[in-house]
Amino acid sequence: MGTDKKTLRIAVIPGDGIGKEVTPVAQAALDKATEGMVDLDYESFDLGAERYLRDGQILPDEDLERIKGKDAILLGAVGDPRIKAGILERGLLLKLRFALDQYVNLRPSKLYRGVTSPLSDPGDVDFVVVREGTEGLYCGAGGAIRRDTPAEVATEVSINTAYGVERVVRYAFQLAMRRRRHVTLVHKKNVLVNAGDMWQRIVDRVAKEFPEVDHDYLHIDAATIFLVSQPSRFDVILTDNLFGDILTDEAGAVVGGVGYSASGCINATNDYPSMFEPIHGSAPDIAGRGLANPTAAVLSAAMLLRHLGFDGPADAIDGAVEADIEESGSTSRSTDQVAADILARI
């Protein structure tokens, strides 16, 4: 006994700022929730702003290859004001999402009891955004000519494929079957007529395979209104890479702050490891002072376990977080205190 316990190999990328403070808490939650069930074999990767400033490396090929061999990735946060916008994002975070073909960016939004929403009457908010993760305006196509002259032209190209859209659409409908069976496609098909029309056609076609699932459509601008005026109407929101980025941050605000929002970058066919991270950033303004709330990182750990089929331990973490927030969500606590409180409940 014990010797044939399964081992999970997990790449850990704490990253920058508060990423370094919240990731160890997520690991502690993983350890405690899986105790006796599975061995966790962590390998930590020194990637992020400090590494880049030290030796100019963002994501060495060798690291990427090692990461490809893992079962999952736990990521903290990446970003530092000393580094020009785009370098770490495109070179590390987006590079991982694209190289590992993490085509489903899964972002649950739930208003926990004990958390105060900025909305006076939010209702029962519990939805998931299924954001496409490997296409659209994030693919890095585009360029500039006559840079820094009055005649400069800069372009950004959104590339969308039936291949890429269909797989994430199908994922959203499958997820809806396990939830309240409602999918809302969000796009801007009255302006982005090429991509929007393709998304709508594919949704209509895939929907026929799921007769029990309702679906409707909202323009992105209307969706940002409903997130504020009636967030409880949503179950599964299905959208493209950029619209998903925007909606999930707004949703984070609606459920009381991105400090409670976890996310998974998922390769649903398991060709490569999936990656789990809080949606908050590295928060350099509060970093290093023990003030960061590790809740979203801990919730990411639960998503990681659920993705790998460990529903029991995932439920244990989710339950612990839920109970902790209900009891102490409105008190101001240090990182260590929140960590201790959650861990005690797992």
Place this chain on the structure above:
Amino acid sequence: MGTDKKTLRIAVIPGDGIGKEVTPVAQAALDKATEGMVDLDYESFDLGAERYLRDGQILPDEDLERIKGKDAILLGAVGDPRIKAGILERGLLLKLRFALDQYVNLRPSKLYRGVTSPLSDPGDVDFVVVREGTEGLYCGAGGAIRRDTPAEVATEVSINTAYGVERVVRYAFQLAMRRRRHVTLVHKKNVLVNAGDMWQRIVDRVAKEFPEVDHDYLHIDAATIFLVSQPSRFDVILTDNLFGDILTDEAGAVVGGVGYSASGCINATNDYPSMFEPIHGSAPDIAGRGLANPTAAVLSAAMLLRHLGFDGPADAIDGAVEADIEESGSTSRSTDQVAADILARI
């Protein structure tokens, strides 16, 4: 006397649904506010869904030429569920914005006393979004190959020029000088590195001409958070066409509904007429029942007058609306009742 009164030639496009109900109220407000000062010479254009369904025409060249000769355009709303998304938007609304080079899409957001925001503690919300109106993802570049096959690829291209960006940036800084002297650039420069970098460089350069104006930067995702968590922080928000579309609808929700939000599509060099419209749509669900709130249309009329240099009458309309909302904003009134109440105060 009277004979040398100036005449303003105004194109009126009531459009569809509630557009037809609110536009006459805006005209009545224009008439009353300018009584004895100026002659208003309206020409109504039969454009929108009904015209399209009747004879297939969206914006005949002849109409566009006549409109070009006007001093301003008053628009209601365009859109009808019977027509495929994109046809009227691209063929009429966006065509006018582009053909008339309306490069500043100006959208004030103000939380009026008497209006209940969905936020429990919104603070003092009073900002203006300066949205670029003739470039970006709205230019209609893009296409699709292998349509309706598993190998389909659909693209959307965002085209951004230094020419187009600089003029709207300068407008935003000039506007900030007449307000609280703070400009927030919103973009996604960590992902859209070509366009984002150009916007940021142009803002930094133009800002040097306005040493009294502060400026900062937010990613679009962060901006959607702050609109919910701290909307009072904004004075002038400067952004591109698509991000402006998204932010202004979210802002409309934050100030109690798009029913209070007016907008101007402005050609600031006055080569062509500017266009004023409520930001709400044609609302087919409530159309024809006398339920539409004409407030945003009336506020658009005030923007029209201010644009043409009639600050006094514009102030009179704004003041009447403000007083009306403060007294009766929370009661449920018919279109006619709101119209009568506002007109009585002008």
